Amino acid sequence: MLALLALGLPLIAAAPARADLRLCNRTSYRMQAAVGIERRANVETRGWFKVDPGECRKVMDGPLDADMTYVHARTPAIYGSAPLPESGEAEFCVRDGDFEFPNGRGCPAAQQARFGAAKPADSDSGPTINLGEQAGYNDAQARLAGIQRLLGIAGYDANPIDGVDGAKTQAALAKFLREHKLTADAVPRPDFFDTLIEAASHPQGPGFRWCNDSQYTVMAAIGTVEMGAIVTRGWYRIAAGSCLRPDVAADSQRFYSYAEAVDAAGRAIKRGDAALSWGGNVPLCTRDARFEVSNQKDCAARGLNSAGFAVIDLSTQPSATIRFKEP
Numbered sequence: 001m002l003a004l005l006a007l008g009l010p011l012i013a014a015a016p017a018r019a020d021l022r023l024c025n026r027t028s029y030r031m032q033a034a035v036g037i038e039r040r041a042n043v044e045t046r047g048w049f050k051v052d053p054g055e056c057r058k059v060m061d062g063p064l065d066a067d068m069t070y071v072h073a074r075t076p077a078i079y080g081s082a083p084l085p086e087s088g089e090a091e092f093c094v095r096d097g098d099f100e101f102p103n104g105r106g107c108p109a110a111q112q113a114r115f116g117a118a119k120p121a122d123s124d125s126g127p128t129i130n131l132g133e134q135a136g137y138n139d140a141q142a143r144l145a146g147i148q149r150l151l152g153i154a155g156y157d158a159n160p161i162d163g164v165d166g167a168k169t170q171a172a173l174a175k176f177l178r179e180h181k182l183t184a185d186a187v188p189r190p191d192f193f194d195t196l197i198e199a200a201s202h203p204q205g206p207g208f209r210w211c212n213d214s215q216y217t218v219m220a221a222i223g224t225v226e227m228g229a230i231v232t233r234g235w236y237r238i239a240a241g242s243c244l245r246p247d248v249a250a251d252s253q254r255f256y257s258y259a260e261a262v263d264a265a266g267r268a269i270k271r272g273d274a275a276l277s278w279g280g281n282v283p284l285c286t287r288d289a290r291f292e293v294s295n296q297k298d299c300a301a302r303g304l305n306s307a308g309f310a311v312i313d314l315s316t317q318p319s320a321t322i323r324f325k326e327p
Helices: 139-154 167-179 192-201
Strands: 021-026 031-039 042-051 056-060 068-074 090-093 099-101 112-117 128-132 207-212 217-226 229-238 254-262 282-286 291-293 305-313 319-324
Touching: 021 031, 021 042, 021 139, 031 056, 031 090, 031 112, 031 128, 042 056, 042 090, 068 090, 068 128, 090 099, 139 167, 139 192, 207 217, 207 229, 207 254, 217 282, 217 305, 229 254, 229 282, 254 282, 254 319, 282 291, 305 319
Parallel strands: 021 128, 207 319
Antiparallel strands: 021 056, 031 042, 031 068, 042 099, 068 112, 090 112, 217 229, 217 254, 229 291, 254 305, 282 305
């Protein structure tokens, strides 16, 4: 599970440093980050900073003059239910697109996001905030793990996601390059993650995928069989007119799928008294927020929701696509 190591730390004052503040991403996910700089009771927030796996990016010029630093990080929708920490010490202002708030508290609550305190570490390049996973990747391993993860979503078997350049990863990467008419020198280029995310957003080939043919945003959940039990995960956000391949093990052959349409505020779209949804007859557990549930018994008694999932079996076919169409 992903743990952003720079977040959720005790509130520790950061001493002024001699160089620019940097943000380093040692996770296997592309991150979109915002930072908060507290000086004498005022908090300035700025974002969004796109930081690819294994990349470091300058987020503030000049010496760091801060009593406290904070970070809020999120992942693009392509990752679906990528686990992110929900804890934090403060709510500060953000908005879509590039932003800078001189007063990070001076906006409505609906425009605020939860930030966690982060103490920059000293490095030869200056103060650095590191975002990390429990796997403890270094920069090179994080980049490779990020490539493995997106290859898997795009339909290329690069599992396990471990940051190790084994034969399976090399074969999957070579196949991706060949099928997208790219040469090996594309891999180290800064825009390679853009290429991977574009491919993952329009997956082809064998495997399971969702395609949203409706006019609405669709939130989808998937169930997979793991250690003999069904584990459900959600929510995957699928924009109108786009497809998404959920991040699952390449050798999985049985899936369970449920999805529902939502409006711009995240409320379920209704058709009469019922939500506009796509599923089946297998009752499995979900919840309103992002979730991972491994026990499918007594959903309501445990404060969870129950939804009817459709069964997708790939044991007799190489691929399957669930298309969300309006009735």
